[in-house]
Amino acid sequence: MDIMIFLIPAAVLMGLIGLLAFFWTLRSGQYEDLKGAANRILLDDE
Amino acid sequence: MALALTEPGCPSGLAPAEEARTRADPAVFVHRDGAHETLELMVKGAKCAGCIRKIEGGLLALPGVSDARLNLSTGRLRIAWATGAVDPHDVTAALAKLGYGAVAFDPEAAKQQVDEEGRKLLRYLAVAGFAAMNIMMFSVPVWSGHGEMGDGTRTLLHWVSALIAIPAALYAAQPFFRSAWAALSARRANMDVPISLAVFLTLGISVFETLQQGEYAYFDGITMLLFFLLIGRYLDHRLREQARTAARDLLALQTLTASRIGADGRITAIAARDIGVGDRLLLAAGDRAPVDGVIEEGASELDRSMLTGETLPQPARAGDAIHAGVINLSQRIVMRATAGVQESSVAELARLIEIGEQGRAAFVRLADKAAQLYVPVVHTLAALTFVGWLFGPALLRWAGLEVADVGARIALMNAVAVLIITCPCALGLAVPAVQIVATGRLFKRGVLVKSGDALERLAQIDVAVFDKTGTLTLGKPRLGSDAPRQTLLAAASLARVSRHPLSRALVEAAGLGAAGKDAREIPGEGIEAGAMRLGRRTFAAPNAPDAEDGAAELWFNDGAYPPVRFAFADALRADAAEAVLALKRRGIAVELISGDRPAAVAAAAREAGIESWVGGAAPADKTARLATLRAQGKKPLMIGDGLNDAAALAAAHASASPGTALEASQAASDIVVQGANLMPLIEAIDIARAARRRALENLRFSALYNLIAAPMAAAGLLTPLIAALAMSGSSLIVTLNALRLQLGGRAWTS
Numbered sequence: 001m002d003i004m005i006f007l008i009p010a011a012v013l014m015g016l017i018g019l020l021a022f023f024w025t026l027r028s029g030q031y032e033d034l035k036g037a038a039n040r041i042l043l044d045d046e
Numbered sequence: 047m048a049l050a051l052t053e054p055g056c057p058s059g060l061a062p063a064e065e066a067r068t069r070a071d072p073a074v075f076v077h078r079d080g081a082h083e084t085l086e087l088m089v090k091g092a093k094c095a096g097c098i099r100k101i102e103g104g105l106l107a108l109p110g111v112s113d114a115r116l117n118l119s120t121g122r123l124r125i126a127w128a129t130g131a132v133d134p135h136d137v138t139a140a141l142a143k144l145g146y147g148a149v150a151f152d153p154e155a156a157k158q159q160v161d162e163e164g165r166k167l168l169r170y171l172a173v174a175g176f177a178a179m180n181i182m183m184f185s186v187p188v189w190s191g192h193g194e195m196g197d198g199t200r201t202l203l204h205w206v207s208a209l210i211a212i213p214a215a216l217y218a219a220q221p222f223f224r225s226a227w228a229a230l231s232a233r234r235a236n237m238d239v240p241i242s243l244a245v246f247l248t249l250g251i252s253v254f255e256t257l258q259q260g261e262y263a264y265f266d267g268i269t270m271l272l273f274f275l276l277i278g279r280y281l282d283h284r285l286r287e288q289a290r291t292a293a294r295d296l297l298a299l300q301t302l303t304a305s306r307i308g309a310d311g312r313i314t315a316i317a318a319r320d321i322g323v324g325d326r327l328l329l330a331a332g333d334r335a336p337v338d339g340v341i342e343e344g345a346s347e348l349d350r351s352m353l354t355g356e357t358l359p360q361p362a363r364a365g366d367a368i369h370a371g372v373i374n375l376s377q378r379i380v381m382r383a384t385a386g387v388q389e390s391s392v393a394e395l396a397r398l399i400e401i402g403e404q405g406r407a408a409f410v411r412l413a414d415k416a417a418q419l420y421v422p423v424v425h426t427l428a429a430l431t432f433v434g435w436l437f438g439p440a441l442l443r444w445a446g447l448e449v450a451d452v453g454a455r456i457a458l459m460n461a462v463a464v465l466i467i468t469c470p471c472a473l474g475l476a477v478p479a480v481q482i483v484a485t486g487r488l489f490k491r492g493v494l495v496k497s498g499d500a501l502e503r504l505a506q507i508d509v510a511v512f513d514k515t516g517t518l519t520l521g522k523p524r525l526g527s528d529a530p531r532q533t534l535l536a537a538a539s540l541a542r543v544s545r546h547p548l549s550r551a552l553v554e555a556a557g558l559g560a561a562g563k564d565a566r567e568i569p570g571e572g573i574e575a576g577a578m579r580l581g582r583r584t585f586a587a588p589n590a591p592d593a594e595d596g597a598a599e600l601w602f603n604d605g606a607y608p609p610v611r612f613a614f615a616d617a618l619r620a621d622a623a624e625a626v627l628a629l630k631r632r633g634i635a636v637e638l639i640s641g642d643r644p645a646a647v648a649a650a651a652r653e654a655g656i657e658s659w660v661g662g663a664a665p666a667d668k669t670a671r672l673a674t675l676r677a678q679g680k681k682p683l684m685i686g687d688g689l690n691d692a693a694a695l696a697a698a699h700a701s702a703s704p705g706t707a708l709e710a711s712q713a714a715s716d717i718v719v720q721g722a723n724l725m726p727l728i729e730a731i732d733i734a735r736a737a738r739r740r741a742l743e744n745l746r747f748s749a750l751y752n753l754i755a756a757p758m759a760a761a762g763l764l765t766p767l768i769a770a771l772a773m774s775g776s777s778l779i780v781t782l783n784a785l786r787l788q789l790g791g792r793a794w795t796s
Contacts, residue, residue, distance in 0.1 A: 036118035
């Protein structure tokens with residue numbers, strides 16, 4: 001069971017990375033224009 | 047596929063090109079920021095990727111423009127350029143050429159407000175979700191290792207859970223703490239009081255149990271609870287924010303500009319709010335008067351339909367009064383302002399709207415009604431559980447039974463279990479989940495619902511009160527009489543030089559063609575070109591007999607043949623009669639109340655199949671009629687478009703306006719129906735009623751769930767595993783039931 005000492009922090013850390021990534025998307029305004037983002041992938045130039 | 051950037055309108059063909067109208071002068075609203083200037087515009091008609099490309103590409107092609115970014119969700123377009131490099135009029139002109147209407151935003155009225163509250167809620171939601179999922183990772187081994195797992199390992203897992211749960215729960219439960227504190231300070235109790243209590247008690251008792259190496263800890267339950275509650279809270283916030291944004295945008299669009307004539311004769315564009323009493327303002331043909339005033343120079347015809355519902359233009363000359371909101375039709379005039387924007391007749395209407403909305407504030411939302419019932423029951427039940435377990439055994443011993451004391455620890459544990467299991471996850475999701483699905487579905491059908499409670503009110507209506515001009519009808523005159531093609535074309539060639547609505551209707555009937563050479567308009571009379579005359583009877587055909595049918599008319603006289611009379615009528619919307627019938631089938635009485643001449647109102651009522659109508663009604667008559675209906679216990683729906691309807695719209699139980707309505711009326715309405723048809727309104731009523739059914743089902747289900755779960759918890763039968771299953775299960779069922787609204791009635795969508 002010693003492996004738990006390593007696995008538990010590793011698991012929590014991965015969860016934290018996901019959480020921080022979400023915070024980053026929120027802060028950088030990626031949810032401001034969902035409809036526009038969905039449509040912009042159809043534009044090939046830029 | 048290369049899109050032609052010059053072809054007007056939405057290239058995907060999803061929608062016809064919007065009428066490209068640019069009312070306010072954009073130059074007034076340019077924001078200067080050092081070396082850069084920015085302009086925010088509200089673009090109408092952008093629907094797809096092709097629109098983004100056309101608009102952004104088209105504007106970046108203008109020399110000097112450094113940035114153009116369209117937000118497709120909100121329709122806002124932000125354009126930037128180096129100071130002085132671009133004339134803002136070129137921007138709106140370029141947009142109009144592309145086929146998109148654009149209105150400049152007043153940056154004061156529409157401050158780019160980031161939805162701070164929504165972001166915070168999302169952060170709380172993310173933290174609660176992260177904690178719930180990670181703790182579940184430690185809880186599942188505890189549940190499945192039941193009996194086999196050693197006490198040491200279990201306690202270790204509980205401690206890890208506690209390490210995540212305590213900070214996460216204390217952070218994510220802040221909105222509940224704040225709201226509960228506010229309620230308690232005001233000596234009230236709301237739904238957040240039992241929630242906050244549950245958070246503190248659960249965390250406390252779970253830590254205590256972990257210290258005792260006990261078997262049960264509710265760290266997973268409390269974080270999951272917060273996660274579900276925050277989802278409901280966020281959905282509710284989204285709905286409210288949507289309503290607020292819509293209202294704010296409409297307010298920003300209402301801001302007008304004016305052309306002020308200075309003492310030196312120079313004309314400057316200013317924002318309407320800067321108009322002072324005594325200012326001389328220039329009104330070109332097609333301009334709307336921004337404030338009340340008096341005409342100083344010139345003679346023209348005024349369209350007062352937005353103020354009175356009257357379809358026929360009124361002649362006006364120097365010395366006549368002109369009210370804010372009136373459109374100048376034919377000739378440029380100079381007016382002197384007698385009031386500022388705040389004191390003008392439009393502002394008076396705005397005050398009436400506010401008063402009406404206060405009356406509506408008495409409406410109690412479904413979810414709040416449920417909460418009022420729910421809070422005392424939960425508190426009482428939890429308290430009874432604690433007291434029962436603490437003193438119950440002593441009571442039973444007194445009755446002669448052989449029972450041992452269970453102690454305060456078990457009693458508190460069971461009371462907390464009641465608080466957790468009855469926590470209103472399903473209740474909190476029940477109504478917002480349904481409303482967000484319903485408004486989303488209506489939005490796709492071109493119906494903008496401005497708030498969740500608007501949907502609830504719409505579901506209850508039993509009387510529909512229509513305005514005529516612009517609501518039941520298209521609000522534009524149509525040629526109603528026959529004439530030889532040759533005559534029509536000749537008359538239309540004269541009519542092309544005029545902005546008069548009757549001239550325009552004539553041109554529309556005639557189709558494309560050239561304007562007559564040396565045709566000139568004589569305000570209030572008609573148009574003259576050589577020997578040909580088109581206009582009122584006294585001008586064009588003084589000897590012709592007066593046709594006494596009261597219809598709007600134009601006379602055409604080419605000097606050689608007998609004069610011809612063109613009669614016009616304001617045509618009903620194509621599906622007006624169908625919509626009225628559909629309303630009646632749903633048990634909704636229909637009335638028509640209009641400011642127009644009784645004869646015209648009677649004709650429209652007959653054609654649409656409405657038996658009960660009133661003509662010549664002033665705005666106050668409309669609100670009075672609605673007050674009478676409400677006094678009778680009826681729940682009226684008002685459908686109107688003009689400024690004269692705005693107060694009535696606000697006073698009704700629910701209100702709707704067509705997308706062509708004046709911004710003030712749209713702002714006062716609960717729902718706005720886009721497009722030329724009325725049938726989407728019927729669909730909105732159907733969906734609102736279905737949404738109400740779903741919401742009630744959800745509330746009933748939540749009640750049933752609590753009826754089963756609460757006694758179980760009170761009896762001490764609850765384990766963390768059961769709590770987790772019950773909470774997630776009930777929330778899931780409520781959400782799925784809401785989603786049924788999305789599937790229901792697919793046959794409707796063509």
